Amino acid sequence: MQARLESPPVIALLAAAGLFLCSLANALSRETRDPSQLIYWLGVLLIAVPIFLRLTSTQPSYRERLGLVLLLGLALYGVKIVHDAPLFTLSDEYIHAFNVQQIERFDHLYHFNPAISTSPYYPGLEGATSALTMLTGASTYLCGTILVGAARLVQMAALFFLFARLSGSARGAGLGVAVYTGTSNFLFWGAQFSYESFSLPLVCVVLMAFVEREEAPPRLRGAWAVPIVLGILAITITHHLSSYALAIIFVALSVLYWVMKVEKPNPWPFAVLAVGSAAAWLLIAAESTTGYLFPVLENAIKAIYETAFGDTEARQLFGSPSDTAEAVAGTPIGARAIALLAIAVLGVISLIGLRQVWRRERRKPLVIIFCAFTVAFFAALTLRFAPAAWETGNRAGGYFFIGLSFVAIYGTARLLRRGPHLMRRRLLLTGALAVVLVGGAISGWSWDLQLARPLKASAGGRDIFSEPLALAEFAKQRLDGSRFAGPEADARILLFPGGQVAYGGQGPDIEDIVDEPVLRDWQLPLLERNHLPYLIADRRLLSEDTLRGQYFSVKDQYGNELRPQGVVHKFSEIPVGRVWQGGRIVLFNLQDRP
């Protein structure tokens, strides 16, 4: 009976049923029925727990374990898809989808993006997506989803091979990948249509190819260098942070090979290539990256300093990351406890793992780097207390978690060593992995956003749209090629699917223009200087929140608080033409006046 329940077809069936439960919970949420999140979490557990349990067993073959981790990756990616299909809804997705449209429109790369000006200079994902959209004729959403899904599968397989080769255990490799799914960005942020979702899997492939090359006979080393070199170059033009992370890893490896007098060839040529290509790309093509990245890192460092010395109040854990003053549903105490328990579980497994790894594998330079990553992961957790540094810590955690997952293999191996009560220990480990997965998902994504919100609904047999989406559809049909200024949530959806050039945020300072109820002297000249005739005045307090501001307002939920009437009236009183009004949102044309 147990063998039947643990057979791959049954596990696949349970994973599909879990995915359906997630889809059902999201559907009920989109219907504004306020379903219990338990349905959703039950779905996630139904996907993962049978796979975790099977991975703890000694019975599965190498290929079955590989199949299981692929199924796990695919099904958990499905959780993201059923959350928001068939529209991109995560804040970075609008930006990259807009870049794809720009490539299709101009047949060339590097066309301007008003939201993140550096993003067109890392066109790997968008270029690849454009190949799919052009050759298949399918939508940007479908092609982007397929591409990120393929990258996700490649990442799962690469991690499995990497861990299997380094640890010498397929069982350990499967468990290591299972631990990796507990990284806080795995379920949503890391699965969105964004450059890092494409580059991080390639980083895993390069590391896998490097390890395989190290273990391969000399005649095969040249062959393994091919994916490493192609990978380094592809990552360089895809994502800045990934290329820097890879360069740092190769530099560290080169130094360790030299210091430890490793008998295998020093990987310095790869280090030179990774550093050289990242630096060359930064200097030649993507100079604006410094202006984009360095302020973020500078603010993070400042925030750490100020929080540590009490100049700034520490960030409240599980607090809403919403940019607005409007309170959103907080994380329940039980969920917080699971997230903290997940950290504790990871801490225990890592501690045991580090001890074992240090005893058995410390002659391998990459293993030492992975150990350092494990320590760095826990150090990065402290960044979550610093208001301007929590995101940096959260994003860095995705890279550090690769090392932690490897170290965790040795921690789990201690628990699964031969002896009495093996089944109980397997169940205990399965439970621990489930806690890590769910805890990671809770700490990485706001509680109120775990379930989908209505963006598009049906009424009387037709589709109806939320106000920002209706504006974007109007602009796409009637104002194509225009330039807009507006709150960030509206600006993002105007980028895609609206297909317009829409500015929001602070560069230039559109945020103050659209959020302040009083028209100041500098505001109209700034809009004129930036050639922004269309202005979106939005009274919704959530209009600056790029994760929440694009949906329907729902009765008795957050999203109903308003800014002062002045945010609209100040433009009416100039006076200028009102092109579109949907209720809370008014579109003005500043060039239409008496």
Add this chain to the structure above:
Amino acid sequence: MRGHRDLQWACLAAVACALVAALVPLGMVRLIAGLPLTLFLPGYAIVAAAFGSRELAPPKRTTLSFAVSLMVLALGSFVLNIFPFGLETASWAVLLPLVVIAACRGAALRRERPQRARAGRPALPRPATGSLVLGALAAAIALGALALSERPLPAENAKGFTALWMLPTDKREDVVAIGLDSNQHEPRSYRLRVSLGKDQSKTYRVELDPGEERVYEVDVPPKPVGRTHVVASLYKEGEPQKLYRRVTSWLPRQMTFP
């Protein structure tokens, strides 16, 4: 490439997929042809060229094939961008088969000798009927989950609205289009009043079903001096004093900032 059947098949498949993707107008057919051409074949050929006939376990070969294909797509866009024609359906449809053919040629040269038909090739284990049924059921449920997620559903508690808009229909700006776009859950009735300057006005009774859009075109008589202030005001039926939506324009538009 004689004797290397896998390489021959890869080249043929790449050319056939490229032709179908570039020339066939049917979306689903293009998708079926485009996916292997973009996501698998370039990587397969390059991995074959890199490793020659030397042993690489099938799972790793397959993974590398997909991974290297993704790398080729990213780098290919960079290469195509150098040329004046840039990234187009035709340029991708030429580049990817070229990569596949060149790499397969390289692989054929590197392989020690043509592979003969492998009589003793181990057969893949045949799945049991029960496993097939369960697998099919799992696939059906997963597809059901995806279908459910894509379906717009009634959201009774979501606040509906009707949008009003106004734009000139052409460059002469002597006609405006005034549109009403219902995003309400129920049919609604409105009164639309359009005033043209101080003297003229028109009123329309409008009934809109959910999701329906109605557009009215209104002539704007030219004014000897100055601009005509066009105002469209929308009132809910039964609430004639309470303004629901208003859009305005001064025609012809100035096209300069205040």
